[in-house]
Amino acid sequence: MTSVLQAHGLGKKYGRRWALTDCELEVPAGHVVGLVGPNGAGKSTLLNLAVGMLSPSAGSVEVLGAAAGTQQAKVGYVAQDTPTYGRLTVADHLKLGARLNPAWDESLAQQRVQHLKLDLKQRAGRLSGGQRAQLALTLGLAKRPELLILDEPVAALDPLARREFLQDLMEAVAEQELSVVLSSHLVSDVERACDYLIVLVDSRVQVSGEIDTLLATHFRITGPRRDQKDLPRYQHVVTASHTDRQSTYLIRTERPIHDPAWTVSQLTLEDLVLAYMGRDVQPERPVLEVQR
């Protein structure tokens, strides 16, 4: 199956500072991919490279099997600031969408506008932030893309609207051949809607893969204090912490853990994400918002 997103040695530099470094990714089609990471990690940079709005400073990126930016009819993109034209009405946006997109689904667009109670005659500049986001998302979905890329699509939505939007997205993925890559700060949204995870921190991909597989291969082990060098080589340490007598490791391994000295526990998605982000949640300065 074609990869929706494939990156090799991908990097982007703004001036002298790298915003994305050595990015290796291969995301298969048919997934809802959650791209998570703290502010400034490089998420928008990666998504902008994927849609061809930025060009790489190093390496390459392909989308749907072709160079990024060359498949615009098949790729929908909703940028972080949910761009709309302030002076145009909601109806104008739909007309524009219909004119610019060969696979435009007018009935889907009308249905969503009605359901969201958006006034067709209202100028976009007079909509609330959340309504503007919904309009931009409607345009993205009605384009009927093969790949929909959404940069923090639900950030401006209220909790109910957020849940409904993610539900719509999952239905669209189930009904049509749609793959989605969305960035989010909310682990709960990723948990609800995504089946594939990419964690990006400090301009590097820390981990990527199907969420079920990641959860089945990561464990917390706790037991009498032991040095990392004394763990088997097939147990890859993600994080380690020690007291005088006890060690706790978060490890990735494909093999069963038989050592009776360890108490083994499964991880939640939140544990896993936070472990790769390299630190615990600090209430006074959260790096990743966790909502239940």
Ligand SMILES: Nc1ncnc2c1ncn2[C@@H]1O[C@H](COP(=O)(O)OP(=O)(O)OP(=O)(O)O)[C@@H](O)[C@H]1O
């Ligand atoms: N146009 C630009 N010029 C210079 N530096 C930039 C530019 N855009 C982004 N950066 C820098 O690149 C780094 C990555 O930014 P990016 O917007 O990709 O992060 P992000 O993970 O999307 O963050 P957020 O979650 O806050 O949206 C940051 O350090 C940012 O300051």
